[in-house]
Amino acid sequence: MSRKGGLPLKLWPAVRLHRFYYYLILPGMLYFVVFDYIPMFGIVIAFKDLSPFEGVRGIFTGDWVGFKHFVRFWNSYYFWNVMRNTLLISGYKLLFGFPASIALALLLNELRHVMFKRVVQTISYLPHFISTVVVAGLAMMILSTDGGLINAVIVHFGGEPIHFLGSPDHFRSVLVISHVWQSIGWGSILYLAAMTGIDPGLYEAARMDGAGRLRQAWHITLPGITPVIAIMLILSIGGLLNAGFEKVLLLYSPAVYEVADIIDTYVYREGLTQLNYSFATAVGLFKNVIAMILILGANYIAKRMNQTGIW
Incomplete structure (x- = not known):
């Protein structure tokens, strides 16, 4: 097929016709090229001994040291x-x-008072837009042993203050609870949108058969948003290492x-504080390869179970 500028000739009329849409996506494409694809060339330093004093020339x-840094990490x-x-x-x-997030979406879908539903949705969405720095500051204030709300309640009922952020037994719980608080509302948006595509006739038929709201949610709504x-x-699952x-x-x-040191914080300490750029890059590359394997495996399992995959 004859080509012009690397594209089949039959594509150019479509490009010209929809050129304004291409103009709209151009900034996004440039962002990913400049900040995601071009920097991928730097992965090569994971297989070299790079001195921080050599700069880009290094x-x-x-x-070239091959898999030396990977073996060192293992x-x-x-x-x-x-x-x-x-x-x-x-x-x-x-x-x-x-x-x-799924449970919240199911509950919101059952609300019939429109104003109350909107208020609940707004309140549940807001934490997603709060900066991580602000969330961390709130956690420090609320969980502080010196005037923190949670410890004030514990002391009021006769208990001893708990250093939540300095206790290995409680630190992970703080991270998980704050994550759920931040993500539950935003995560429910997609499920609520998917519920709008379910045929209302299914609910009508279920009501005629005597199914209550719980059975409708279990047998109609939940299967309807399964994809x-x-x-x-x-x-x-692909982001399991994040x-x-x-x-x-x-x-x-x-x-x-x-109990709190994760791959990313380890890379941060090794790369930016210890200046072990090659070693830190190798650890980061190892993490990304494992993440790719996880997402490929999860997609394969989903397809084998006759579920919708990402491709």
């Missing part, structure tokens, strides 16, 4: 600790946060490293 001139004292913490924190967030649930679950770097970094301390 990417091309550094000594044999590191921190490997199993950061992997365990990352998987546990992400797993708890998925276990409690994912079904919470969306499957897609969101696949994407969530345990919330910003919030962990803002809230953790050496006292809780044992």
Whole structure:
């Protein structure tokens, strides 16, 4: 087929016809090219010994060491600790946060008072737009042993103050609860949108057969949004190694490293504070490869179960 500028000739009329839409997506495309695709070239330093004093030139001139940094990470004292913490924190967030959004969407769908429904939706959405820094600050104030609301209640009922952010027994719970609070409302939006596509005739038929609201939600609404649930679950599993770097970094301390140190914070310390750029890049690349394997595996399982995948 003859081509012009790398595109089949028959595509050019369509491009010209819809050129304004292409203009609209151009900034987004440039963003991903500049900040996501071009920097991928830097992955090469994971296989080299890069000195921080060599600068960009070191990417091309550094000594090639192969998988040296990957082996060093696998044999590191921190490997199993950061992997365990990352998987546990992400797993708890998925276990409690994912079904919470579905449950909230089902409950909101059953509300018939429009004004009350809108108020609940607005209140549940708002935490998503609060900066992680602000959320961390709120957590510190509420959980503080010196005037914090939670500890004030505990002391009022005769208990002893608990240092939530400095206690290995409570730190993960703080992360998970704050994550659910921030994400539950925003996560329910997609499910509510999917519910609008369910045929109202199904509910009418169910009511005629004597099905109550609970049975309608279980046998009609939930199966109706199953494709969306499957897609969101696949994407969530793909991000299983993203345990919330910003919030962990803002809230953790050496006292809780044992239960709070995740892959991202480990990369941060090694790369930006210890200046081990090559080693930090290797750890980050290892994490991304595992994430890709997880999302491919989850999509394969979903397709084998006759569910909707992401491709």
